[in-house]
Amino acid sequence: MKPSLTSPDPLRLDVRNLSTFFDTDEGLIRSVADVSFSIRPGKTTALVGESGSGKSVTSLSLMRLLSRTDSTQVSGQALFTNRAGETLNLLALPEPAMRRIRGNEIAMIFQEPMTSLNPVFTVGEQIAESVRLHMGLDRAAALAHALRMLELVEIPAAAQRLHEYPHQLSGGMRQRVMIALAMACNPTLLIADEPTTALDVTIQAQILELMRRLQRETGMSILFITHNLGVVAHHADDVAVMYAGRIVEAAPVRALFASPQHPYTQGLLACLPAQQRKRELANGETRGKRRLYAIRGQVSSPLAPPPGCAFEPRCDHALAACKEAMPALESAGPQRVARCILVSEAAPLVTETA
Amino acid sequence: MKIPLILKKLFRRRIVLGAAICLLVVVLVALLANVITGYDPNETAVSQRLSAPTASHLMGTDELGRDLFARIAFGGRYSLTIAALTAIGAIAFGTLFGLVAGFFRRLDAPIMRVVDAMMSFPDILLAIALVAILGPSMFNVVLALVLVYTPRVARVVRASTLVVRELLFVEAARAVGVSTARILWRHILPNLMSPILVQASFIFAYAILAEAALSFLGVGVPPEIPTWGTMVAGSQQYAHDALWVVLFPGFAIILTALSLQLLGDGVRDLLDPRLKKSM
Numbered sequence: 001m002k003p004s005l006t007s008p009d010p011l012r013l014d015v016r017n018l019s020t021f022f023d024t025d026e027g028l029i030r031s032v033a034d035v036s037f038s039i040r041p042g043k044t045t046a047l048v049g050e051s052g053s054g055k056s057v058t059s060l061s062l063m064r065l066l067s068r069t070d071s072t073q074v075s076g077q078a079l080f081t082n083r084a085g086e087t088l089n090l091l092a093l094p095e096p097a098m099r100r101i102r103g104n105e106i107a108m109i110f111q112e113p114m115t116s117l118n119p120v121f122t123v124g125e126q127i128a129e130s131v132r133l134h135m136g137l138d139r140a141a142a143l144a145h146a147l148r149m150l151e152l153v154e155i156p157a158a159a160q161r162l163h164e165y166p167h168q169l170s171g172g173m174r175q176r177v178m179i180a181l182a183m184a185c186n187p188t189l190l191i192a193d194e195p196t197t198a199l200d201v202t203i204q205a206q207i208l209e210l211m212r213r214l215q216r217e218t219g220m221s222i223l224f225i226t227h228n229l230g231v232v233a234h235h236a237d238d239v240a241v242m243y244a245g246r247i248v249e250a251a252p253v254r255a256l257f258a259s260p261q262h263p264y265t266q267g268l269l270a271c272l273p274a275q276q277r278k279r280e281l282a283n284g285e286t287r288g289k290r291r292l293y294a295i296r297g298q299v300s301s302p303l304a305p306p307p308g309c310a311f312e313p314r315c316d317h318a319l320a321a322c323k324e325a326m327p328a329l330e331s332a333g334p335q336r337v338a339r340c341i342l343v344s345e346a347a348p349l350v351t352e353t354a
Numbered sequence: 355m356k357i358p359l360i361l362k363k364l365f366r367r368r369i370v371l372g373a374a375i376c377l378l379v380v381v382l383v384a385l386l387a388n389v390i391t392g393y394d395p396n397e398t399a400v401s402q403r404l405s406a407p408t409a410s411h412l413m414g415t416d417e418l419g420r421d422l423f424a425r426i427a428f429g430g431r432y433s434l435t436i437a438a439l440t441a442i443g444a445i446a447f448g449t450l451f452g453l454v455a456g457f458f459r460r461l462d463a464p465i466m467r468v469v470d471a472m473m474s475f476p477d478i479l480l481a482i483a484l485v486a487i488l489g490p491s492m493f494n495v496v497l498a499l500v501l502v503y504t505p506r507v508a509r510v511v512r513a514s515t516l517v518v519r520e521l522l523f524v525e526a527a528r529a530v531g532v533s534t535a536r537i538l539w540r541h542i543l544p545n546l547m548s549p550i551l552v553q554a555s556f557i558f559a560y561a562i563l564a565e566a567a568l569s570f571l572g573v574g575v576p577p578e579i580p581t582w583g584t585m586v587a588g589s590q591q592y593a594h595d596a597l598w599v600v601l602f603p604g605f606a607i608i609l610t611a612l613s614l615q616l617l618g619d620g621v622r623d624l625l626d627p628r629l630k631k632s633m
Contacts, residue, residue, distance in 0.1 A: 065528055103530030110529075115522040120544040129540075130530040181530065 010081050012189055012221040013039040013062075018076035018091075020054075020061045029302045031057045035076075035247050036329075037240040039189065044215065044222040046232040046253070048268075049242035052299060055225045058242075059191050062090055062223075063108060064098050080106070083188055104134040107182035111194040113174035117166035123150070123177045124162035127184050134185045149180040153210060172203035176210070183214060190215075191223045196231065208235055229272060233257055241265050244299060244310035247329060251336035261338040263315045267295040309340070317342055363624055370620030373613040380610050384430030393421035395428040395580050404596040414598040416589050422598065426606050429580040434610070436496055436581070437561035441554050443500035448507020449550060453538055455508065456515025466512065469505040477502050477560075478567055485573045495574050499564055503557045510549050518545045548625035555618030559611045566607050582607045
């Protein structure tokens with residue numbers, strides 16, 4: 001079951017068979033099912049999938065931030081190796097110990113920089129709060145540290161910005177503040193939940209470059225949650241593709257983009273304009289205007305999942321056997337796994353999409 | 355935003371400025387009662403009973419010859435104190451219950467059903483019943499009014515808490531390891547200050563009226579303590595011959611309550627720009 005993304009180093013985070021259920025009025029929803037992946041020290045693992053595929057629920061489950069009143073059930077293991085080299089299961093830690101890890105060992109950046117800062121406090125106070133909680137500094141020292149963090153994330157006139165409120169900053173600026181806040185206690189793992197989705201393209205590039213620089217300097221690991229494959233190609237070391245709450249394919253980034261094994265991954269890549277163009281050139285097609293490829297159909301309802309492979313109703317390669325049972329996640333080459341019976345039948349799937 | 359700037363924006367509307375000045379005058383008169391009035395509020399002079407306003411008795415005298423201006427000034431101390439304590443108490447308890455009900459879903463229904471039950475009584479009736487049971491004293495009046503207004507605050511605070519608790523910065527605070535108590539106190543409460551402030555000013559005004567009404571009905575402050583309510587209550591039978599005995603205390607009540615309401619409106623408009631009328 002466990003993807004074979006292992007390396008000789010101890011893993012920073014090793015997630016095993018993580019499942020998250022929500023007990024709703026309509027029934028039990030399996031939002032994350034049997035998800036396993038790992039993150040190497042100093043490396044970036046990207047979790048890719050469309051909206052509702054369970055990416056964010058995975059990250060919230062790992063941080064234990066799902067509210068306890070939602071009748072949420074989380075099972076599995078998340079083995080995290082902290083600075084001191086101890087390995088802890090995040091899903092079984094008592095709450096006070098978990099609080100010491102949040103913001104300290106594991107920090108998080110959210111998608112919406114507009115609302116993830118408290119409007120009634122200055123940005124300096126908000127960064128200082130985390131520092132005071134985890135590093136025990138006094139107010140003045142914490143503010144001085146906050147200033148250094150703002151300078152670290154390249155905010156111009158940081159000394160002035162320190163005393164400004166979130167509404168006085170632009171979106172890109174706020175995301176920098178969020179990164180400063182996340183970096184304040186020098187975390188070993190940064191969970192970035194679509195950190196650039198709300199930003200325009202030039203700012204996106206700056207923020208990603210900043211995160212990459214900070215990773216180089218501090219050696220932290222990053223769990224990068226995104227639906228943007230272009231960003232994945234440039235910034236991730238390993239990729240796990242999620243569909244309907246399950247990992248359907250996991251591989252090192254180059255291998256995944258070079259030869260996607262699962263039909264869903266192939267479909268995702270085929271949706272990229274550049275890929276389409278490449279394909280057309282290769283086939284000698286010269287027709288100018290063509291519609292972009294789209295995966296047909298839509299994600300099945302989590303309340304009524306298909307009996308077999310979750311992707312079967314949308315898959316161009318579906319066989320009768322696909323309707324019967326969910327295929328297992330099986331080895332599909334060095335360091336990679338895929339959840340598709342076509343792959344496990346050892347006949348490498350043709351990369352061409354119909 | 356700096357304090358002077360806030361005041362400048364608040365007072366840009368003349369009527370709000372006027373209300374603030376009126377309120378300031380009322381408070382100053384009450385505070386300086388022993389300096390600006392030449393009479394003991396309880397000193398009777400039967401020879402001068404029901405005297406119309408003159409140079410020596412600015413607002414005239416009541417049925418026992420007590421100086422009305424002195425009584426209104428000293429009575430203001432009691433009336434304003436009762437109203438202020440009521441506002442503080444109702445805000446404190448209402449905020450506590452509202453925060454807890456809004457934040458912890460398990461406690462929401464139990465707390466809010468009690469609140470609903472209390473709000474289903476007409477305000478003044480509930481206060482009358484409470485004082486009738488507890489006995490008339492200043493403390494009991496405050497207690498009864500706090501009980502009456504706490505549910506109102508709790509409901510407003512709960513509604514705002516429900517909105518704020520879902521905002522991403524609360525989750526972000528949790529993600530940096532902030533404890534639940536600290537999230538409530540440091541992250542959610544400051545975001546509720548505008549509705550709380552507006553409620554405070556309205557409750558202050560309601561409490562002035564309610565205390566007057568309770569005293570008028572004889573279930574408020576004991577008659578020997580001069581409040582604006584007891585003054586109207588005690589002198590009402592002479593109103594036909596000497597209008598001033600109820601006119602001036604009544605005027606004090608109206609002026610103070612109206613000023614507070616206008617000030618509350620001004621604060622609300624300042625804090626919630628969506629409700630701002632065109633100026």
